[in-house]
Amino acid sequence: MRVLSGIQPSGSLHLGNFFGMMNKMIAHQEQQDLFCFIANYHAMTSLADGKQLATGTLEAAANFIALGMDPEKSTFWVQSDVPEVQELTWILSNFTPMGLLERCHSYKDKVAQGIKPNHGLFAYPVLMTADILLFQSDLVPVGKDQKQHLEVARDIAIKFNNEYGEIFTVPEAEIDEDVATVPGLDGRKMSKSYGNTIDLFLGEKALRKQIMRIVTDPTPVEEAKNPDTCNIFQIYRLFLDGDGVASLRRRYLTPGLRYGDVKQELFETVRDFFAPYAAKRDALLADPDTVRKQLKQGAEKARAVAAKTLHKVRKKTGLVY
Ligand code: AQP
Numbered sequence: 001m002r003v004l005s006g007i008q009p010s011g012s013l014h015l016g017n018f019f020g021m022m023n024k025m026i027a028h029q030e031q032q033d034l035f036c037f038i039a040n041y042h043a044m045t046s047l048a049d050g051k052q053l054a055t056g057t058l059e060a061a062a063n064f065i066a067l068g069m070d071p072e073k074s075t076f077w078v079q080s081d082v083p084e085v086q087e088l089t090w091i092l093s094n095f096t097p098m099g100l101l102e103r104c105h106s107y108k109d110k111v112a113q114g115i116k117p118n119h120g121l122f123a124y125p126v127l128m129t130a131d132i133l134l135f136q137s138d139l140v141p142v143g144k145d146q147k148q149h150l151e152v153a154r155d156i157a158i159k160f161n162n163e164y165g166e167i168f169t170v171p172e173a174e175i176d177e178d179v180a181t182v183p184g185l186d187g188r189k190m191s192k193s194y195g196n197t198i199d200l201f202l203g204e205k206a207l208r209k210q211i212m213r214i215v216t217d218p219t220p221v222e223e224a225k226n227p228d229t230c231n232i233f234q235i236y237r238l239f240l241d242g243d244g245v246a247s248l249r250r251r252y253l254t255p256g257l258r259y260g261d262v263k264q265e266l267f268e269t270v271r272d273f274f275a276p277y278a279a280k281r282d283a284l285l286a287d288p289d290t291v292r293k294q295l296k297q298g299a300e301k302a303r304a305v306a307a308k309t310l311h312k313v314r315k316k317t318g319l320v321y
Contacts, residue, residue, distance in 0.1 A: 002169075003028045004035040004137035006079065006128075009056035010043035013063055014197035015270075016182040016190035019238050020143030024176065026068040028141065034074035035135050035302065036064070038295075041079045041086075041127060045120040046110075046193070058288050061295055063200060066281035071294040079131070081299035084306040088130040089123070091317060095159045096126050100152055106145065113193060129153040133160075134306045136169040144180035145189060147173055164316040167309075179238065185214045187231045198235065201281055204271060211267045216259040225259075227252040232259060236266045239273055 005021055007013065013022070025036050040057050047053050057078055069076055079085060101107065104125055111117050132140055132153050140150055150173035157168040181189050184196030191197070198210050214231050227233040227249050237245045251257050284291050314320050 001032050001138045002035060002136060003032040003139045003141065003174075004037075004132060004135050004171075005141050006037045006039035006042070006131055007060060007064070008039045008043040008046075009053065009060035010047045011056065011192040012197065012199040012202075013060060014190055014192070014199050015235065015238070016143065016184070016197070018067075018200060019179040019182050021141055022064060022067060022069075023179075024141040024174065029068075029070060029074045032139075035137065035305075036069060036074060036076050037082075037131070037298075037302070038064075038078045039131070042124060045118070045124055046115070058291055059285065061291050062281055062284035062288075065284055065291065065294070066277045067200075068277075071298055075298050075301045075305075076295065077298035077302045078295050081296065082134075082302045082306050084303065084310050085127070085130045085134055088134050088310060088313065089127045091313060091319075092130055092133070092156055092160065093123065093126050095156050095163070096129075096152075100155060101125060103148075104152065105148055110193070115193075125149045125152040126156070129156045132171050133157055133168045134309050135302070136305070136309060137171045138169055139174050140171050141174040141176075143182070144175055145191075147175060167312055167316060182238065183231055183234050185210065185231065187215060198270065200274060201278055207271060208267050211263050211270065214263060214266075221258055222255050224255050225252045225257055230259075232262050232266055236262065236269065239266075239269050 003025070005025055007017055007021060025034060028034055038057050038060050040053060043053055043056065047056075061076075061078070064076070065071065101122055107117070107122055107124070110121060115121070128149050129152060133156075140146075140153075142150065150171065154170055157170045161168055161170070184190035184194055185198070186194070186196045188194055188196060198207070202210065214235070216230065216232065217226075219225050230252065233248065233252060236248060240248065248262075311320075
């Protein structure tokens with residue numbers, strides 16, 4: 001089965017990205033034909049700083065490899081190194097009703113946040129559809145925030161197939177309920193644009209500072225607390241097994257728990273969880289040419305698949321004359 005997903009290098013990667021997508025992709029690569037890319041074209045919808053985009057792209061790739069993405073086992077590349085995706089985006093645009101894009105929550109949310117919308121942001125789901133269909137993906141592991149975009153991709157694939165025959169695999173989203181929406185420091189979805197993230201590979205001091213900013217309710221120490229509405233609990237549980245979650249839940253229900261103590265434990269847990277990967281990440285960032293080489297090889301593998309799909313599409317749509 002072909003499993004594909006991408007991640008934007010538009011800022012520091014965070015726990016939402018890790019649990020919503022990266023961790024699942026890394027687990028899939030043992031069994032599946034994994035395709036994974038750094039979505040730098042997508043990042044341009046929110047980032048207009050060339051230097052930052054270039055650095056962010058290398059960093060995101062190094063982070064992913066350090067955490068377990070294996071460029072030998074999987075196909076791992078940078079989106080703009082496979083420009084075929086842009087041609088497919090244009091072709092698919094002609095199978096995308098305006099209403100489909102106008103209904104997208106992500107676009108509407110960004111506009112509501114005050115971001116001045118441009119055509120790139122509006123057309124983002126078409127580019128995402130092209131990413132998925134170009135590689136004939138069966139399964140796309142994503143967080144819940146991408147559910148609607150996956151529905152757009154399915155709609156476009158079906159519309160195109162109805163017109164021209166079974167050209168595209170119609171993809172399925174893989175959304176794991178447990179990690180569908182990782183909450184941020186303030187309880188909203190953890191998101192770069194909300195400034196409420198806990199970032200991967202922060203130094204101890206900065207990590208501790210982020211975790212201490214988690215918003216809690218004013219329940220006094222001597223009263224029992226509600227784990228289900230507590231942001232610390234909702235983040236901490238991601239690092240625990242079933243027994244660990246049950247035991248933390250019991251501590252919440254017993255009067256005397258101090259949020260400050262749980263924050264300190266969470267800080268130590270996050271620090272210790274990512275510590276074993278930090279040395280590899282630092283080594284990769286110190287040798288960016290090796291990362292670039294791995295990405296270029298990934299792009300070659302990806303381009304071979306892309307070319308096959310695009311050739312079929314060009315023939316069907318009359319671009320081959
Ligand atoms: N909070 C989250 N919970 C679960 N999954 C999440 N993802 C992101 N945030 C959460 C998933 O991570 C993958 C890669 O995300 P992306 O690079 O597309 O970035 P994003 O969704 O745009 O992440 P942000 O931080 O929320 O960025 P902005 O603020 O720019 O919108 C995706 O599969 C996503 O679902």
